[in-house]
Amino acid sequence: MTNADISKIVDTTDEWIVERTGIRARHIAAEDETTRTLAVQAARNALAHAGLTPADIDLVIVATSTPDSTFPATATQVQADLGIARGAAFDVQAVCSGFVYGLTIADNFIRGGQSQCALVIGSETFSRILDWNDRATCVLFGDGAGAVVVRAGKGGGTNADRGILGCHIHSDGRYCDKLYVDGGPSTTKTVGHLRMEGREVFKHAVINIAAVMDEAINKAGLTPMDIDWFVPHQANRRILEGTAKKLGVPEERIVMTLDRHGNTSAASIPLAFDAAVKDGRIKQGQLVLMEAMGGGFTWGAVLARF
Ligand code: ACO
Numbered sequence: 001m002t003n004a005d006i007s008k009i010v011d012t013t014d015e016w017i018v019e020r021t022g023i024r025a026r027h028i029a030a031e032d033e034t035t036r037t038l039a040v041q042a043a044r045n046a047l048a049h050a051g052l053t054p055a056d057i058d059l060v061i062v063a064t065s066t067p068d069s070t071f072p073a074t075a076t077q078v079q080a081d082l083g084i085a086r087g088a089a090f091d092v093q094a095v096c097s098g099f100v101y102g103l104t105i106a107d108n109f110i111r112g113g114q115s116q117c118a119l120v121i122g123s124e125t126f127s128r129i130l131d132w133n134d135r136a137t138c139v140l141f142g143d144g145a146g147a148v149v150v151r152a153g154k155g156g157g158t159n160a161d162r163g164i165l166g167c168h169i170h171s172d173g174r175y176c177d178k179l180y181v182d183g184g185p186s187t188t189k190t191v192g193h194l195r196m197e198g199r200e201v202f203k204h205a206v207i208n209i210a211a212v213m214d215e216a217i218n219k220a221g222l223t224p225m226d227i228d229w230f231v232p233h234q235a236n237r238r239i240l241e242g243t244a245k246k247l248g249v250p251e252e253r254i255v256m257t258l259d260r261h262g263n264t265s266a267a268s269i270p271l272a273f274d275a276a277v278k279d280g281r282i283k284q285g286q287l288v289l290m291e292a293m294g295g296g297f298t299w300g301a302v303l304a305r306f
Contacts, residue, residue, distance in 0.1 A: 001028050003139070010135035017139050022237025026142025026262030028127045036068045038145035039123035040081045042270070046119065046147035057149075058087030059109055059118035063098025063266035065295075066125045067091060070185045078121065087115065095179070096233050096294025097169070098122060098266030099146075103290070103302045104167035106150045121147040122266035129181055131193040140236075141194070142262035146270025159220055162285070162305045168216050169300035175204065179295035205239045208299040210246040213291050216301040217247075222287075224249045227303075229282050233292030234258035234268040255281065265294065282306055
């Protein structure tokens with residue numbers, strides 16, 4: 001759905017959306033597609049890319065705020081569709097930071113010896129919780145899914161290791177009413193619609209994302225110039241440019257796909273990662289910093305060597 005398409009639904013223009021957000025188009029799930037079906041497709045692609053089969057997986061984590069049902073977890077549905085009957089499967093709800101939270105959980109499960117091979121999936125159908133009469137929000141989001149496989153392996157405990165090198169997650173619930181959905185099973189008994197105080201979110205996003213990037217880079221004893229690629233949550237071009245400027249990160253090292261995907265919440269980092277692997281930018285062995293902020297507020301960063 002292009003900006004021109006959306007301007008037929010609400011009073012907006014391509015110019016306004018591009019100037020304020022950088023978004024030019026987003027994808028909308030077809031009627032027969034759901035968070036579950038998108039997640040399964042992404043999981044199959046990730047497994048094929050890793051040269052693995054569902055039998056290798058002992059942990060399925062789906063980061064989503066738009067599950068197929070209130071319960072069971074979409075992750076168990078994905079497990080069923082992939083034919084996996086062992087290990088554990090659950091959803092993670094940290095809105096746009098969900099993928100970073102999911103990676104952090106998988107890393108801890110693996111480090112603790114509870115899991116050997118995890119599928120971490122971000123999958124969303126935000127089009128179904130948008131208020132399509134609210135031009136301030138409906139232009140921003142899209143649907144999609146992405147997935148990665150995280151596998152146990154022996155390393156030397158240095159930054160030269162492959163895989164996840166550091167995870168940093170945070171939340172501050174005092175801001176839970178700045179970006180939320182105005183419905184739910186225990187309150188309205190409906191799904192509700194996304195509501196947001198855009199300016200407040202913007203302000204906190206730049207501060208929190210820059211702070212957690214700094215934390216991840218410092219903890220690893222690195223400088224921003226040591227990072228090959230920054231793969232941020234794709235919320236808004238101005239947020240990405242603002243954080244890059246704060247940290248002195250060259251813009252050409254930031255993977256941006258929001259122009260064609262919009263904000264796909266928990267799916268945006270794996271979607272952007274996939275795009276940059278496929279077009280040859282991210283190569284094996286390179287250092288990648290993923291970072292996000294979302295409703296809650298939640299935020300976090302994961303440093304990994306691909
Ligand atoms: N088209 C045209 N005009 C619009 C639209 C639209 N789609 N949406 C709002 N406007 C109008 C408003 O009505 C307002 O008009 P007024 O001045 O006559 O009252 C004017 O534009 C300015 O509105 P603001 O909300 O103040 O615009 P702002 O410059 O703050 O931009 C935006 C809005 C793009 C939402 C910005 O606040 C933002 O990017 N915030 C971050 C939100 C975000 O990225 N959320 C994603 C989830 S959180 C995350 O992922 C980090």
